[in-house]
Amino acid sequence: EDSSLEEGVEMVTAPISLEIFKKEIIPIVKKLQKKGYTSEQGGRCGNHIHISRNAFSEEAQARLILIYARFESIIKILSRRNGNFSYCKDVLTTATAVSLDNATEVVQNQKAKGKSTAINFNNSNTIEFRTFRGTMNTDVLIANIQLIQLIADLALTEMSIQDILNLTFSGLIQKMQEDGYQELLQYCDKKGLLD
Numbered sequence: 001e002d003s004s005l006e007e008g009v010e011m012v013t014a015p016i017s018l019e020i021f022k023k024e025i026i027p028i029v030k031k032l033q034k035k036g037y038t039s040e041q042g043g044r045c046g047n048h049i050h051i052s053r054n055a056f057s058e059e060a061q062a063r064l065i066l067i068y069a070r071f072e073s074i075i076k077i078l079s080r081r082n083g084n085f086s087y088c089k090d091v092l093t094t095a096t097a098v099s100l101d102n103a104t105e106v107v108q109n110q111k112a113k114g115k116s117t118a119i120n121f122n123n124s125n126t127i128e129f130r131t132f133r134g135t136m137n138t139d140v141l142i143a144n145i146q147l148i149q150l151i152a153d154l155a156l157t158e159m160s161i162q163d164i165l166n167l168t169f170s171g172l173i174q175k176m177q178e179d180g181y182q183e184l185l186q187y188c189d190k191k192g193l194l195d
Contacts, residue, residue, distance in 0.1 A: 015052070018145050021057045026138045029158040033136050038117035040080070045134030046087065047141065049148045050126035056155065062107045064127065065091060068119060069098040069106055071151075073167060075118075077191050078147060080133040089117045103161045143187035150175060150184070167191070 013025055041168045056064060068075065081088070082150045091110050095102045111121050120128040132144045150172065173194065176185050188194050 029138050039134035039136045047132035047134050048120055048143055049129045051152055053127050059153050064168045065107050067151050067154050079131045087116045091118050139183045142183040146181040147182040
C-alpha cells in the first residue's frame with residue numbers, strides 16, 4: 001500500500017543495477033502489463049528512483065543538485081508530469097536558472113526541503129528522485145533510470161560550478177551515446193529533444 005494510491009499496489013525493488021533491473025524486473029513489468037495493470041492512468045503514481053547516498057560526498061551532492069537544476073526544464077519534459085509537481089516540487093523555486101551567484105543558495109534550499117521535492121535528501125541511506133510520472137512502459141522506465149545514472153555519474157566527477165554551467169544538452173546527448181543509453185536517446189527523440 002502507498003498513501004498516494006486510492007487502490008492498487010506500490011512496486012519497490014531492492015537496490016540493484018540497471019542491468020539487473022533489465023534482466024529481472026522488466027519481465028515482471030511486462031507480465032503485469034499483460035494482466036492489465038496500469039500506472040499513469042490513475043494520475044497519482046510516480047516512478048521514484050533512489051541512489052545510494054554513501055557514494056556522494058557533500059560536494060558531489062551539491063553537483064548533483066546543480067546538474068539537475070541546470071537541466072530541470074528538460075527533465076520536466078521527460079518526466080511527463082504535465083504540470084502536477086505538488087509531490088516533486090522543482091529544485092529552482094527561488095530562481096529561474098542556476099548561476100555562479102545563486103549556486104550555493106540553490107543547493108542549500110534544495111537540501112532544506114521536505115520529502116515532496118524533485119530530489120529528496122530526507123532519507124539517511126538514499127537520495128530519492130521523485131520527478132518521474134509512473135509508467136508501465138519498460139523503455140521509459142529504463143530511460144528514467146539512465147537519466148538519473150547520467151546525472152549521478154557527472155556529479156561524481158570533479159566539476160566546478162562553471163563546468164556545470166557550461167554543460168549543454170548536446171553534451172549530455174554525447175554522453176548518452178558514449179554510455180550506450182539507447183532507451184534514453186530514443187525517448188529524448190520521441191519527446192522532440194534531439195531536433
